[in-house]
Amino acid sequence: MDFFGFGRRAQPTTFAERYQVYPVSFLGRPDLETGNKIVLPPSALDKLARLSIVYPMLFELRNENTGSISHCGVLEFVAEEGRAYIPYWLMQSLLLQEGGILTVRNVSLPLGTFVKLKPQSVAFLDISNPKAVLENSLRSFATLTKDDVIKIHYNDRDYYLAVEEVRPDTHNGGICVIETDMEVDFSPPVGYVDPSTLASKVSSSTAAASSSSAAAPVTADGLVLGAGADDAKPKQSPNSDSDSYSDSDSDSDSDAAAKASYWAKLGSGHSLRSSGSTARASASASSANAAADPAAALPLRDRKVASSVPENFTAFGGKGRSLRD
Missing domain, CATH: 2.40.40.50 (Ubiquitin fusion degradation protein UFD1, N-terminal domain)
Incomplete structure (x- = not known):
C-alpha cells in the first residue's frame, strides 16, 4: 500500500x-x-x-x-x-x-459584470430594442473577449459588434457570460454622426455662404464701401440714356477733354440717345419757330421757292378761268 x-x-x-x-x-x-x-x-x-x-x-x-x-x-x-x-x-x-x-x-474565467460594445454599422440603430436583442443573442455565447468582433443574427440580418471593454478586467481579456447578471453599454456605431453636430456644421456653412454673398454697402455717388481701387468706381447702368461716355472709357482728364472738344465741333445737334425730355423740348421749340415763321415749317426746297415770291402775290387771283376752257 x-x-x-x-x-x-x-x-x-x-x-x-x-x-x-x-x-x-x-x-x-x-x-x-x-x-x-x-x-x-x-x-x-x-x-x-x-x-x-x-x-x-x-x-x-x-x-x-x-x-x-x-x-x-x-x-x-x-x-x-x-x-x-x-x-x-x-x-x-x-x-x-x-x-x-x-x-x-x-x-477558468470570472463571471462578467459589464461589457461595452461598438456596432460596426449604423444599421444597428434600426433595431428598436437593441439590449433585448443582445440579451437573447448572448444565450448562444459562453464567453466574451476584449477586442473580439462578435456576430449576432436578428430579423434575417447579421450584425457585428466589437467588444471594447469587459469587467472584471482579466489578463487575457475574457469573461464568462453564462447565467450572469451583466450590464451592457453601447458606443456610437461606426460611421454615426451626431445630429446636433451635423446641424451646427450645416448652419455654420450656410452663414458663411450668406456673408460672402451679401452685397457691400454703396454710397450715394455709386461708390462701393470697402472695395478696392478698381471696384470703387461709380457704377453706370448699361441701359443709361446719357450722352456721355461711361467712366470705364474715360480713365484720365485728357480723354475727357478730347471728348468734350469732339462734341463741340459737331455743333449743338442732339444725339440719337437724347432723353425723352430733351426731345420734347426740341419739338416744342420747333413748333414755336413754325408759328412765328410759317415758311420755317416747309421743307428746305419749298422754303427757297417761298422766299422768291413777292409779299403781295396772291395765287390764282384772276377771273378764275379754268385752263380747260
Whole structure:
C-alpha cells in the first residue's frame, strides 16, 4: 500500500491540444454560426473527464502563428479526430484559414459584470430594442473577449459588434457570460454622426455662404464701401440714356477733354440717345419757330421757292378761268 502517495502518478490538470480548424458549416450546422461554442472530437471529452476541471468547460483558443487569442465554450464532441469546428466569424477574429492549426486549452474565467460594445454599422440603430436583442443573442455565447468582433443574427440580418471593454478586467481579456447578471453599454456605431453636430456644421456653412454673398454697402455717388481701387468706381447702368461716355472709357482728364472738344465741333445737334425730355423740348421749340415763321415749317426746297415770291402775290387771283376752257 502506498500510505504517502509514493509511486502514484500525478493527474494532469490542464487540457491543451492542437487541432486543424474548419468552420461549423462543414458539419452542416449553420445554426452554430451564431454564438461561440465549438465542436471537438470524442477524445477531447475523454481527456477532460480525467481532469479536475471547473465547469462550465471554457477554453482559450490561440493562433500560434499570429498570437491571436479568443475564448469559447464547447457544444458537442462529435468532430473527426484531429479536427475542431468553430464559427467562421471566430476564425476571422483569430486570423485562421481553413485547415489552419489551432491550440485549444481549458481555462477558468470570472463571471462578467459589464461589457461595452461598438456596432460596426449604423444599421444597428434600426433595431428598436437593441439590449433585448443582445440579451437573447448572448444565450448562444459562453464567453466574451476584449477586442473580439462578435456576430449576432436578428430579423434575417447579421450584425457585428466589437467588444471594447469587459469587467472584471482579466489578463487575457475574457469573461464568462453564462447565467450572469451583466450590464451592457453601447458606443456610437461606426460611421454615426451626431445630429446636433451635423446641424451646427450645416448652419455654420450656410452663414458663411450668406456673408460672402451679401452685397457691400454703396454710397450715394455709386461708390462701393470697402472695395478696392478698381471696384470703387461709380457704377453706370448699361441701359443709361446719357450722352456721355461711361467712366470705364474715360480713365484720365485728357480723354475727357478730347471728348468734350469732339462734341463741340459737331455743333449743338442732339444725339440719337437724347432723353425723352430733351426731345420734347426740341419739338416744342420747333413748333414755336413754325408759328412765328410759317415758311420755317416747309421743307428746305419749298422754303427757297417761298422766299422768291413777292409779299403781295396772291395765287390764282384772276377771273378764275379754268385752263380747260
